[in-house]
Each structure stands twice: as structure tokens, then as C-alpha cells.
Amino acid sequence: MALLEVEQLKVHFPIRGGLFGRKAEPVKAVDGVRFTIEEGQTYGLVGESGSGKTTTGRAIIGLNPITSGDVLFQGRSLKRIVRGSNQSFRRDIQMIFQDPYSSLNPKKRVIDIVAEPLRNFERMSGQEEKRAVQELLEKVGLSPDSIHKYPHEFSGGQRQRIGIARAIALKPKLIIADEPVSALDLSVQAQVLNFMRDIQKELNLAYLLISHDLGIIRHMCDYIGIMYKGRHVEQGTTSDIFGNPQHIYTKRLLSAIPDMDPNNREKQLQLRAAVNLEYKEAYNRFFDEQGLAYPLKPLSETHYAAMPERG
Amino acid sequence: MWKIVARRITIMIPQILLLSIFVFLLAKAMPGDALSGLIDPNIDPKAIAEKRIQLGLNKPWYEQYWDWITSALQGDLGQSFRFKMPVTELVGERMANTFWLSLATLVFTYLIAIPLGIISGRYNDTLADRMITGYTYIGFAAPLFIFALVMLWVFGFHFGWFPTGGSVEPGSTPGTAAYIASKLYHLLLPALSMALITTVTTVQMLRNEIIDTKFKDFIVTARAKGASESRIYNRHVLRNSLLPIAAFFGYELTGLIGGTVFIESIFSYPGMGQLFLSSISLRDFSVVTALVLLYGVASILGSLLSDLILGIVDPRIRIK
């Protein structure tokens, strides 16, 4: 059994307008997404901004209401739990936020921030709690003495580590990381990412990594899903996606990855032009009248793509 | 734009409806009813009960409300049992007085605010600015009634420059030039007293707007292009700084309502506020109810006006 199964997830936001709050056509932020995450693995969600990847992550953890479809965690439906009073699923799913500045309450000390989940789920004495927080800080590479400091006394990378310490405090099984490093300097990005991998091995964590950066995705993920306008266009293992992209949107996305070798510049440029041309020509075949992707079709055991009906 | 006006007015209708229900219930909660004043102890209690039925006072409240609101819409606000005359008639003349007082106050407010605000904003951190800012600081803290008392004491009693009460010289014939002059003369001190206090927020706002505007890029550009200082201020800074002041106008209007009550009471000026206070003390509740309703409608209209002005002035709201 997979750790997390997302089944035909739809998240629509109603738009109210007009004098009497007439319902207009809702925004379909997520429109029928399905994927699974296995224990200890990393699933990457890629897409441009507005593709619904962040909404997907938030719907799984209960920050956005699910319109239809379901999310199963260890076989239990989270949809019902989110609505009900039982919050225990929150123990096992945690989140790392994009912005290390707004995700830490500026009026709270590190100990209060990191201990918040502990206070909600564990009964600990003040001493135990302090020790636990110190251990967590040590684990994320911060000095245990800094528990009484305020967030503004830390750099962006350090703040993100505090956020990670909070996320792993309850030893969760799944962490949803929404652009965890995009707000950080490049030099710090690699540090934090590698550190996330170390923690993953240590705690046997599964990640749902949401990013627009294909480099990071390639580096971190076992499985990848590519989203466009609220739907998946392609899904597969890292080698499926990077070695054998099928959907034109994926191809175009991949061709946009910068190449470090200046000698390849000319080749890269030509490749990009060719892919762009193919994209324009094949666009009507690959997307329906509303510009949305078709349902996924299996290409191999792991590889799925939203190929046109009559290929 | 018209869509917004229509929308804003549709919001207003339930507001007025709610207000009228609220005022009606308030009136019901007041001790005594329209009959308590009429009742002569010699009248047979049976006759009173009959009269009650005749006036519909034993009907359920919503029916009484309906009767009240429909006649109010036709301009009938009931009878004042103290003055033995229709409330509408009683209020009419007072309303005109209050209207003139408010208008004079508004004129003074802007006559004071605009030059002071411009001086203070244009030459900020000079001696003149410090003095103006000091004045606004004190004016902001000083309660209107104390300031008005001091004005009355100094200019009304001590120097005797202004009349200390009334809205016109007794005995003058309406319509004559002397009558109008006397009216204006009686308006001067009350209106000025109120304006000197209410203008303070406008001065502060104009000052802050001008200071904000004068460092904006488009002003720097104008200066770099060689426009003269007076041209910069008259054409660019002022035009942009006056917009928020215009938008504030409606609020100013609602603010006047509370102020006139104090001013009319202190200067014995026969307006709605004074009538309100005396009716409360005389327990003439049909007048009180009518006045609360009128004040409420005035403040609803004030907020409507300020929203509409804001819509005209600020294109961003218009688009929405």
C-alpha cells in the first residue's frame, strides 16, 4: 500500500460576482490529479506558476478544501478527517513553506515555534520540551543555544532550517515542501537540499516536493509529475521524464533548462528553437479546445503521459 | 461609474430601512407614548383606552411600525405634545438653521485648512510649519465644547464682538438685507469655533499628502525639466494632494452632526441639536424620534456622498 494516494483530486474556487453574489464559472485550480507516493520516496510536482501544484499540496494537508476526489493516507481518507475533529493525521503530514520570512511568526521565539507541534500532540514537561527542541535544532545544524532567539536574528537559510525543525518535530511520514529553497541564495539552496536528503534517509521520510526548478527536481526526486493548468501532462520516474519525455509540454520545459557548457550554446539554441516549433505545430493536437491536457495514458509501468486521443 | 452609483444606492435602501426600525424600537423603549403628554388627569381612563385604540397603539409593533414609516414617508412625523404642533413643522425651521450652520462651518473649515495645509506641507520643518503643526496637535486633543466655551467667553462676553445666542436679531423682518446680515452675524462665531477644531484633521492630511507627493518621481521629473516651483506646486503637487481631501469630504459631513449638537447648545443657536436636547429634557419623544431618524438619514447620505466622491476622484475604484 502506498503511503499517499491522490485520487482524481479537484480543487475549484468559486467566484462570486454581481449584485446578488451570483456564482460565476469557478476557477479550476486543480482539475483531476492522481498520483501516489511511496514511503521514503520523493515525488516532485513541476509546473509553471498557476499550474495548480501549490494548491495540490495545500489540499492534501487540508489548507484548501477538496472539491471532489479523495486523498488517502495509509489507506484512510483525509477528506473526512479534515472536516471532522480528528486532527491526528496532522502528526504524520507536515509542511515546509516557501518563504522563510513569513512562515515564522516574528513575535515568537525559536523554542515556541519549533515546539508548537509538540505542544499540540505530545504531553511533555517544560524540561523535556526544551531538550527535544535543542535536539531538533542540533539535527538541522543550528546551535542548541539559540532557542531563545527571535526569527529576525537568523539568516534566510537558518530560518528555513528552523522551519524544517518544526516540520520534523513529530517525526512525520510525509513532508510537503512547497518551493522550499526558491527564496534562498543559490549557495544556500544546495546546502538545504542536501540536508533535506540526509534527514529523509535518517527518518525514512517521503517528500512531496513542489518546485518550478527542474534542476532541483532532478536532483531530489524519484518520481515526477508535470502539471499544466490544473492537470497532469506527464508522470514517471526521473529517468522516464528526463530521458524519454513524451508530451510536447514536457519537452519544451526540458529544453529550457540552461546548459552550463558554453560550447553547447549553439546546439542548445537550435534544440530550443526546434522544440518551440514542434510545440506550436502540435499544440492543437495535444490540448483540447479549452487548452487543457487530455487524460493520462500509460506508456510503460511507471510512465504516463497525456497523449492526444488519436495519436 | 453609473453601475457603482446604482449599486451604492441599493446598499443604502436596506440601511435606511434598518435605521428606521432601530429608531422605531428605540422610541418604543422610551418611557411614555404619544398619549402620555395629552393626558389630563381629569379624563376618564376609559376614554384614554379608546384613544389608544384609535391611534393604533395596541396593534403589534410591526403594524405600528408600518403606520409610522408610511406616514413618515409622506412627511408626517407625528405631533409634538409640548409644542402642540406637527413635528415636521417644528423641525423644518430648525433644520434650515442647522443647515446654514453646517454650511458655514464647512466653508470656514476649507478656508482655514487649505492655506495652512499648503504652507505647512510646502515649507515643512520651518517655523511656520512647526506653529501650524503645534496648532493641529492641540486642536486634535481639545474637545470642541471646551474650545467653543472659551470662544464664547472671550469674543461673546468679554469683548462683546459677537452675539451670545440665537440665530437672528429678534424683531427683524425676514427677507430684508438687515435680516440676512443679522443671520450671518449670528452664524459667524459658532461656525468659526467649530471650524477651528474640525479643520485640524484636514490640515494634517493635506500636509502629509503634500509632503508625500513632493518627493514622488513625477515631481522630481517636473523639476528636472525646469518647471518653476510655483508651477510645480500649483499644477502638480496640489492637484494630486487635494484628491484625498475631496474624498474625505463626506466623512467631514457626518462628523459635523455630533459637533452641531454641542455648538448649538453652547451658543443657544436654535437648530436641530438644540431642539433635540430640549425635547429630551422635556420628554417630547415624538420629536426625539424624528430627529434621530433625520440625523441617521443625514449620516447615511454623508457616507453615500463620500463613497461617490471617492469613486469620481479615484479611478481605481471606478473600474471595480
Added chain:
Amino acid sequence: MGDKNLSGWRIVLKEIVRDKMALLSLILIVAITAFVYLTSLLLDQSQIVRVNLFELNKPPSSEFWLGTDQGGRDVFGQLIIGTRNSLTIAILVTSLSGLIGIAIGLISGYFGGMVDNFFMRIVDFFMILPTLMIVIAFVTTVPKYGIMSFTLIMTAFLWMGKARLIRSKALQERELDYVKASRTSGSSHLKIMLVQVLPNLSSIIIVSMTLNLAANIGLESGLSFLGFGFPESTPSLGTLVSYARNPQVLESRWWIWVPASVLILVLMLSINNVGQALRRAADARQRLG
């Protein structure tokens, strides 16, 4: 972000000390408050408000420091008790209306959507009411009123501004990720509102409460001045000023109304001063030096 290592309160204190006017104002407020509450313990209120026909309208003397009024009552004693009463009611009204405003604003802004819509329509309605007249009408309707009923009537019409202010700030706060982080950490909405969001609103709450305190002193004395505050047996600052509505008192017996007027002005100015200093402290861009 100059003062990186200072906590909120130390910034506030530093700002007030740096601003000499605010410091002076704060000392003045504390001194007046302490003096008034302490000496009123020694004074016998019923004796002060008792009419004394042998001592009518006496100018200040060694016996009556600020003379007597037309009822032969000691003005100085009335001033002390009046200041105490005015301060008490202003503090009560400010805290109570603040509490209601904060609660409604916080709920409205934090939840947003329908909840927000519901509360804001109520606020809109209260905002268009002619507050002063309705308070006066209520005061006359309530048969027997004292400090508590007076406080409640004023509070009922004074919480809306605070609710709007808090709501607009709470709307901004709820979009920040730390609120979502608390959700995913398993904290309840109530806990997030009180423990996470509220501390981030503390500075604007303190500033606006201070300014409200000054305004409420003005409002209370204004109502008493019009004769709709406390009954005459309970003097307030406005009661003393209201004697000046008699032209004779206004013209020739300054000792009755001038001290109370000056005291109202001093209190309101000082509290406003402190409020402005607090505002500067809360807004990093406006800090002095």
C-alpha cells in the same frame, strides 16, 4: 530594522524617553492619576456633593482652594472626584469597547469570507447610526443609571472603529505562512488567533487604545457637559464645565469651570502625545533617530 536585538517593549520605552514631550506627558498622566485616585480615598464624596447654602459661589480661598459653586460645594473636591470618575469611565469604556472590537475584528479578519461579511455588515450599520443622539436617548431611557450602565451604553456604540482596524490587519496577517504553519502543526483556530495572530497586532492595539482613551475622556466629559453623563451626585469633569452654560458662571466665576477645562485639555493632550510616540515606536520608519 535598526534595533535588531530590542524587544517590542524596550523599543517603546526607548522611543518615549527619547521624545521629551512624550516623557513629560507620561509623567504627568501617571502623576495626575495617582494623585486623583489616592486623594479621592481621603475625601468624603457625599460631603462634597452636599449643598451648603452658607458658602455659595465663594472665590478661591484658603478654605476652598478653588472656591465653591452655586450649590456651595467645594470645587477642588469635585475636581478630584470628577477627574477620578471621568478617568474610571474612560478606562472602562476603552477597555470594554476595545475588547469587543478586538474580538469581532479578529474573528472577522481571521476567518474572512462569509463570517467577515456578516460582521462587517453589522459594523456598517452601527457606523451610520448618529451615535451621540442615540447614546443620549438611551441614557434618558434607562431608568436608573450608574457607572456600569453608562459604560455599557457608550461601549455599545464605540466598538466598531476598533473592529474595523483589527479586521483589516488580521486580514493581512492570515495570508502569512506562519498562520498556515500553525494549522499544519495542529493548532486550533482559536489558539492561532489568540497565540499567533494577536501578538502581531499588539502594537496597533496599544496605539489605538491609547488614542481612544483620550477620545473617550472627551466624549464622557462632553456628555456630562450636555447633562447626559452622570447624575449630579456623581461629579465628572464635564459636570463642572457644564456649570459654565450659565452665562453668569461663564463670565465671572472662572474658578468653577476653568480648572476642569484645563484638566481635560491637559489629560487629552498628554494621552495623545503618548499615543503618537507609541505610534512612532510601532512604525519603524517614523522612529526618532
